[in-house]
Amino acid sequence: MRPSNGIYCVMILALISAGTRLWAHHSFAAEYDGTKPIKLNGTVTKFDMVNPHSWIYIDVKDDTGKVVNWKFETASPSNLYRRGFKKDTIKSGMQVTIEGYLAKDGSPTANGQRLHMPDGTVIILGTEVNPG
Amino acid sequence: MHRILLFLMMPAVLLAQAPYKAPRTSDGKPDLQGIWIARNAASFDVTEIAEGRTIPYLPEALEREAKADRVDPVAHCAMPGIPRIVYMPFPFEIMQRPGLVVFLYEYLHNHRVIQTTQRDHVEGIDLFLGDSVARYEGDTLVVDVTNLGSRTWLDSARHMHSDQLHVVERYTRTGPDKIQYEATLEDPQTYSKLWKIAMTLHRITEAGFELREQECLEGDDGRAIHPFYRPASKS
Numbered sequence: 545m546r547p548s549n550g551i552y553c554v555m556i557l558a559l560i561s562a563g564t565r566l567w568a569h570h571s572f573a574a575e576y577d578g579t580k581p582i583k584l585n586g587t588v589t590k591f592d593m594v595n596p597h598s599w600i601y602i603d604v605k606d607d608t609g610k611v612v613n614w615k616f617e618t619a620s621p622s623n624l625y626r627r628g629f630k631k632d633t634i635k636s637g638m639q640v641t642i643e644g645y646l647a648k649d650g651s652p653t654a655n656g657q658r659l660h661m662p663d664g665t666v667i668i669l670g671t672e673v674n675p676g
Numbered sequence: 677m678h679r680i681l682l683f684l685m686m687p688a689v690l691l692a693q694a695p696y697k698a699p700r701t702s703d704g705k706p707d708l709q710g711i712w713i714a715r716n717a718a719s720f721d722v723t724e725i726a727e728g729r730t731i732p733y734l735p736e737a738l739e740r741e742a743k744a745d746r747v748d749p750v751a752h753c754a755m756p757g758i759p760r761i762v763y764m765p766f767p768f769e770i771m772q773r774p775g776l777v778v779f780l781y782e783y784l785h786n787h788r789v790i791q792t793t794q795r796d797h798v799e800g801i802d803l804f805l806g807d808s809v810a811r812y813e814g815d816t817l818v819v820d821v822t823n824l825g826s827r828t829w830l831d832s833a834r835h836m837h838s839d840q841l842h843v844v845e846r847y848t849r850t851g852p853d854k855i856q857y858e859a860t861l862e863d864p865q866t867y868s869k870l871w872k873i874a875m876t877l878h879r880i881t882e883a884g885f886e887l888r889e890q891e892c893l894e895g896d897d898g899r900a901i902h903p904f905y906r907p908a909s910k911s
Binding site: 593594595621622625629630631632633 | 755798799800801802803804825827
């Protein structure tokens with residue numbers, strides 16, 4: 545016995561009629577440039593410890609004083625958790641330095657590799673595809 | 677003759693009087709193993725299986741919800757979370773081993789491998805399927821789930837919860853092909869009191885039935901693509 549076709553139809557229709565926001569995860573090579581390392585210091589504005597990949601957002605001041613919100617893609621929550629990370633390890637307002645690789649699309653986005661905490665601790669952020 | 681008659685009547689008498697006693701696993705636990713499915717539409721509206729057909733929302737939770745994202749996370753192929761994965765209209769398999777119970781869900785190849793020895797819940801991490809710890813209470817498997825985050829919905833109808841959600845699931849075999857599923861939902865940031873859902877899980881008795889792959893892919897427009905996955909039966 546299997547679920548009725550009616551239930552499938554309702555489900556498929558519900559799914560098709562739903563959202564349009566792009567929310568996919570992609571491979572490192574498709575998104576990031578392994579030849580363009582970056583190291584930025586800034587103030588944490590948000591930490592999303594979420595599957596498939598966690599994200600750290602920091603406000604970074606450039607040479608002209610303009611503040612840009614950068615986002616760093618990092619490993620999955622379970623990977624970070626096994627490295628001692630918890631969802632409150634990084635809090636808004638914290639001053640951190642993050643090393644990573646720039647996104648190919650020119651946006652203020654990077655693949656996070658190493659996080660320098662305020663107390664000097666260094667945490668590996670690398671995602672499953674770690675070019676290092 | 678009298679004795680034979682009595683003997684023949686015994687099963688009927690037992691059925692009428694004694695509650696169903698589930699078969700036991702090798703280590704003496706109630707055997708819940710098999711492939712099961714919820715035959716309802718709770719995944720579209722969980723109030724179908726809610727006690728009193730209502731959810732005791734706090735006013736502030738409704739305000740929070742009004743400002744939140746309006747797209748069902750499942751539409752982006754997100755894992756449905758607990759308890760929604762249990763009533764998604766797809767089969768799942770329960771396997772038991774001493775010290776472990778394994779739930780294999782056909783939907784998005786989700787799984788839970790749950791210890792039946794007590795331990796504290798993990799801290800500081802939210803997961804789509806949360807952190808589950810199980811125990812047996814008589815004929816019932818009790819699964820205590822926390823760390824569910826706030827990203828999942830209870831159904832497509834936007835019934836939601838915060839990261840404080842605490843679900844206690846109870847699986848009780850009530851017949852050869854039936855499990856009574858009950859769960860309590862507690863979330864001090866979303867509900868004014870604990871509330872309950874209850875439904876029957878049905879064993880899939882079709883000969884040779886196996887779990888198949890049920891993938892969800894996102895198209896370039898961010899929409900889920902759920903291909904039909906099982907060929908139509910030949911008749």
